[in-house]
Amino acid sequence: MDNKKMVDDITSMDEDFAKWYTDIVKKAELVGYTSVKGCMVIRPYGYAVWENMQRILDSMFKNTGHENVCMPMFIPESLLNKEKDHVEGFAPEVAWVTHGGSEKLEERLCVRPTSETLFCEHYSQIIHSYRDLPKLYNQWVSVVRWEKTTRPFLRSREFLWQEGHTIHETAQQAIEETERMLGIYAQFCEEALAMPVIKGKKTESDKFAGAVSTYAIEALMHDGKALQAGTSHYFGDGFARAFDITFSDRQNKKAYPHQTSWGVSTRLIGGIIMTHGDDNGLALPPAVAPIQAVIIPIAVHKGNVLEKARQLEQQLNACVRVKIDDSDNTPGWKFAQYEMKGVPVRIELGPRDIENNQCVIVTRHNRQKTVVSLDDVVNAVQQKLKEVHDGLYAKALENRNRRTYDCKTTDEMIQVMAQKGDGFIRAMWCGSEECEAAVKEKTGAGSRCIPFEQEQISDKCVCCSKPAKTMVIWGKAY
């Protein structure tokens, strides 16, 4: 099928990617703006995507032994201040509550930008013995960070996320947890969101405020910019010491436990849009699509089309999130509409089909049409949903591969990006923060991560030419 653009009121990606993005979030009815900058309404269609993501992730968390809890949204200033690096990292972007009613508060309260401090306070109260460990907690809440530049989903002042906070008897156990959760995020992105990611470690300068080490999954968007899709942190016992969390270990000696935290947010919805979307609108991965298949009855006035379409809906309802659109809009309008909303599979059913006991199935990502017997439609739709997932993943991976370049010098980096556009650049690094900063300064591309899967591209640092320690993935980030 051709890839002709069918929707006129979406700005083309190539023309203006940022405008394309905001057109999509508005036209596909994912968000609405509000009178507070950076605070958005997540509309039913957008929220349904989030609910599906939550449901899948939550069961992955439960299956690995985690429990959900809910912390308050306010953090007293004194509590936030307990861990020095942590407060320095977050202070510039916290919102403060200074009054209760008309009374000025004794101590101002920060609206949580993240909840490490609250979990730590709680852990200090409930952990006494090695028998109390580990605690594997998670919460689904919103947090607030007073960002200067905001964009729907990608960077909003309030956003929804989950934050896992775990506490362990040994460093080893905490490190394993950090890696396990990073793996779960990667699995989720690839299997549910059809979004290929690179697992790696953040550099010292890029790690979480207060962490010993930070791991991340990085995805490449359609325009060649990188998106940090999820992070997992190992804290060592630094927070435990700052918050005086201790327990009696197996030798009955006082010990400090080791902690982790990890999170993904509604930013992933932005990632889906920029990974799979095209000039006709959204393309949603079937696992999280609010509507997986839409039935478009054609020429409803003729014969029993509508009745047949409703039967089809009933049949599919058992195993697929299906919707029938029997509104008065023309078929052409509906085709364009549901493509824009990213519905993975469309089922056309008209008089001609009914005569032949068939329907037409069209997949969103490639607009391929298949004629299917009505006797086999349930299987066929499920098969097509799988094809859409695989097709989206393959396309995204192809884009990432095409935009991944190996470079040996910063000049080469600049040249490659100028000629071919933004992307992931794989280049060797000596490990010094000076070089890391210099690369960003010269090329505009910062270090995204030190990938777990290493390769020896050269033996010299891309910046200073001294012996290289690791391969780093560089790129411009959202």
Place this chain on the structure above:
RNA sequence: CGGGGUGUAGCGCAGUUGGUAGCGCGCUUGGUUUGGGACCAAGAUGCCGCAGGUUCGAAUCCUGUCACUCCGACCA
């Protein structure tokens, strides 16, 4: 936080020299249509972002302010 752009009907926009507001889409009603954003007819919809100022008179000129947006800087 620095630089640019934009605020007029639900959405997208026009509005000339300052004279009291219009177009397209959408919406409502009725009819004809229906396999890639249909057509005809009749309707409804405005604090011209907000606050001052100039003027007989301001969507239009001036000042301020707020919001949105893009590009930087900043940002687990």
